[in-house]
Structures are given as C-alpha cells and as structure tokens.
Amino acid sequence: MSQQLPTLEEIRRAPKVLLHDHLDGGLRPGTIVDLARETGYDGLPTTDPDALRTWFREASDSGSLERYLETFDHTVGVMQTREALVRVAAECAEDLAADGVVYAEVRYAPEQHTERGLSLEEVIEAVLEGFRIGSEGRGIKVGTLLTAMRHQARSMEIAELAVRYRDVGVAGFDIAGAEAGYPPTRHLDAFEYLQRENAHFTIHAGEAFGLPSIWQAIQWCGADRLGHGVRIIDDIAVSGDGEPKLGRLAAYVRDKRIPLEMCPTSNLQTGAAPSIAEHPIGLLRRLSFRVTVNTDNRLMSGTTVSEEFAKLVEAFGYDWDDLQWFTVNAMKSAFLPFDDRLALINGVIKPGFARLKWQA
Ligand SMILES: O=c1[nH]cnc2c1ncn2[C@H]1C[C@H](O)[C@@H](CO)O1
Ligand SMILES: [Zn+2]
Numbered sequence: 001m002s003q004q005l006p007t008l009e010e011i012r013r014a015p016k017v018l019l020h021d022h023l024d025g026g027l028r029p030g031t032i033v034d035l036a037r038e039t040g041y042d043g044l045p046t047t048d049p050d051a052l053r054t055w056f057r058e059a060s061d062s063g064s065l066e067r068y069l070e071t072f073d074h075t076v077g078v079m080q081t082r083e084a085l086v087r088v089a090a091e092c093a094e095d096l097a098a099d100g101v102v103y104a105e106v107r108y109a110p111e112q113h114t115e116r117g118l119s120l121e122e123v124i125e126a127v128l129e130g131f132r133i134g135s136e137g138r139g140i141k142v143g144t145l146l147t148a149m150r151h152q153a154r155s156m157e158i159a160e161l162a163v164r165y166r167d168v169g170v171a172g173f174d175i176a177g178a179e180a181g182y183p184p185t186r187h188l189d190a191f192e193y194l195q196r197e198n199a200h201f202t203i204h205a206g207e208a209f210g211l212p213s214i215w216q217a218i219q220w221c222g223a224d225r226l227g228h229g230v231r232i233i234d235d236i237a238v239s240g241d242g243e244p245k246l247g248r249l250a251a252y253v254r255d256k257r258i259p260l261e262m263c264p265t266s267n268l269q270t271g272a273a274p275s276i277a278e279h280p281i282g283l284l285r286r287l288s289f290r291v292t293v294n295t296d297n298r299l300m301s302g303t304t305v306s307e308e309f310a311k312l313v314e315a316f317g318y319d320w321d322d323l324q325w326f327t328v329n330a331m332k333s334a335f336l337p338f339d340d341r342l343a344l345i346n347g348v349i350k351p352g353f354a355r356l357k358w359q360a
Contacts, residue, residue: 004360006320008310015102015352016305017330018294020227020261023108024075025297026092029053035078043077060300063271065208066178071300080116082126089130097138099304102348107145107174111154128169143171150175150182155190163197171335172200179208184216191221200224200335206231207272215249225333229260230272233280259290259333265303266296277315292330324353
C-alpha cells in the first residue's frame with residue numbers, strides 16, 4: 001500500500017494550482033545577491049547565495065509572525081526598480097512552471113515597492129510584464145493579487161488599482177502583514193468598495209489571531225477566501241467519542257464552501273501549528289472543508305507546492321485522489337471566470353492526474 005503513495009518526483013509532474021504565494025517571498029537567493037549589487041542595497045546578512053538561502057529559512061523559524069515578516073525587509077529592499085520587479089516576476093513564473101504549477105495567483109504589496117520613486121502603476125505594470133515574459137510557452141497561467149498592508153492606510157487606493165487592472169492580469173485583492181492588532185474591519189471601506197465593483201478578494205485571517213479575525217473577514221468584510229484560516233479549528237470541538245462538532249462559524253465556512261488557503265510549512269515557522277502531522281489540515285480535509293494547499297513564501301519556507309504535497313502525503317498517507325481533490329478545490333476557488341476554471345479542471349488537471357494514477 002505505502003509504495004503506491006505519490007513520490008515527490010511524481011508529484012512534481014502533476015498539474016498543480018497555487019492560490020497563496022507571495023512574490024516577495026519567493027525570490028531566488030542568487031537573484032537577491034545580484035539585485036542587491038546592482039541597486040546598491042547593502043543590508044543583506046550575507047552575499048553568498050547558499051548561505052543566504054539558509055539564513056532566510058532559519059530566520060523565519062522564529063515561531064512568531066512578526067519576526068517572520070522582518071525577513072521581507074531584504075527581499076522588498078532589492079525590489080525597488082522596474083528591472084528588478086520584471087526579473088523577479090519572470091523568475092517566479094519560471095520556477096512555478098518548473099514545479100508543475102499550471103495556474104497561480106501570486107500576491108505582493110505595490111505600496112512596498114515605491115521607495116526609489118516608482119509609482120504604484122509602474123510597479124503593477126512591471127510585475128505584469130515579468131509574469132508575461134516568464135509564463136510564455138511554459139504551460140502556466142499566472143494572475144496577480146494586489147495586497148494592501150494591514151498596518152498601513154492605503155487599502156482603498158490599492159483596491160481601486162485592483163479594479164482598474166482587473167482585465168489585464170490582476171485577479172483580485174488581499175490584505176497581509178501582522179494580524180494581531182490590525183483587524184480586517186480596519187479596511188472595511190476597501191472591501192465594501194470591492195463588493196460594489198463585483199471584484200474578488202481574499203483576506204489573511206486566522207493565522208496569528210483567532211476566530212474573531214475569521215469572523216470579521218467573512219461576516220463584515222465579505223471575503224471570498226481565507227488566507228490560512230487555520231484557527232477555524234478553534235470552532236471545532238472533538239469530544240470523547242472522537243466525533244467533531246462544528247460551531248456556528250466553522251459550520252458557516254464549510255457550508256458556504258469558503259476556500260481555506262492553507263500553507264502548512266509557513267504555519268510551523270510562525271507557530272500557527274505545532275507540526276505537519278498535527279496541522280489542522282488533516283481534520284479539515286476529513287470534514288470536507290474546501291481546503292487548498294499552498295506555499296505562502298517559497299524562499300522563507302524553503303518549499304514548493306510539490307514539497308508541501310509530499311509532506312502531507314508523508315504525514316497523512318494522502319493518495320492521488322486526495323492530491324487531485326486539493327487541486328480541484330484550488331481551481332474551483334480561483335479568481336478566474338467560471339468557464340476558464342472548468343476548462344483547466346477538465347482539460348488539464350483531471351487528465352494530468354489520470355495519467356499519473358495510471359502509471360502508479
Ligand atoms: O503568512 C503571512 N501572513 C501575513 N503577512 C504575510 C505573510 N506572508 C507574507 N506576508 C506579508 C509580507 C510581504 O511583504 C507582504 C506582501 O507580499 O505580505
Ligand atoms: Zn501569506
């Protein structure tokens with residue numbers, strides 16, 4: 001039985017979907033070193049790419065989201081010119097395609113890339129250009145999500161840009177950054193505006209703060225999806241007989257099929273979960289929540305979508321049907337028109353998994 005479980009090599013060949021990946025959390029270490037040199041950024045902890053890769057992993061293993069976020073100073077620090085943004089986005093598309101990702105939504109906060117004089121529009125256009133270059137001929141489609149930082153006050157402006165660029169590669173909107181102390185309702189005007197505009201958005205919620213954050217994201221702000229959402233587990237009681245009982249919020253999330261953008265390795269690093277084997281994804285999958293599997297930050301977590309899947313296979317014994325279920329869940333939850341989602345599910349994902357299952 002166990003030898004039939006998907007291997008990392010096989011998983012890499014499966015057509016995968018990634019909904020939660022930060023552009024500034026996925027740079028190649030060598031590119032960071034090049035860009036630091038080219039742009040005169042002198043804050044890197046080391047200029048040796050291998051040592052830098054290790055540094056990011058270790059510095060992100062702090063158990064605190066706030067400390068984890070400090071490592072982004074260095075990636076954001078080198079992403080301040082048009083050339084740097086084009087390169088980083090193009091390489092991101094290349095790396096995802098090389099991992100077998102067929103559809104991705106990659107997010108970043110435009111407001112963090114204007115230190116050297118770029119306008120928000122120039123930032124957005126550079127990233128779109130990079131994704132166009134990196135995706136071409138590689139069997140991947142990449143959309144972007146514009147993120148507003150939750151401790152800042154620019155969400156309305158960023159939301160307006162998400163609407164303005166929605167037909168040319170921007171798929172939606174998000175808020176990110178430290179969660180405790182910065183509730184989603186702080187940005188209610190931006191979310192209400194997006195709803196009036198029939199636009200899509202996800203909210204980082206239920207990662208470093210609990211149920212009130214998830215409740216606000218859904219019931220006040222109207223989020224289409226939840227970034228992480230792991231703390232929904234706090235509204236599920238498992239009694240002595242092992243039978244889970246859902247509270248009202250957990251039941252609502254499941255009944256409404258609200259997608260959970262789960263990022264297991266990232267959660268271990270920020271202390272949102274103790275281990276992969278104890279990660280709430282196991283129970284949430286069993287209860288048929290609309291769970292999706294994501295990377296969050298490939299550099300900080302030293303991971304890929306395939307590696308996240310492989311870790312879950314190891315911890316929970318997931319088979320090809322489970323991995324296909326996560327993938328179809330993600331595709332159903334994408335901020336893409338319904339017929340495009342269906343075309344990818346029926347034309348790419350199901351045939352791709354069928355081939356792998358047949359070979360296994
Ligand atoms: O997991 C996360 N939670 C909250 N904020 C995050 C996470 N990963 C990255 N960020 C922040 C840091 C980045 O600079 C920003 C935009 O991508 O989003
Ligand atoms: Zn994130």
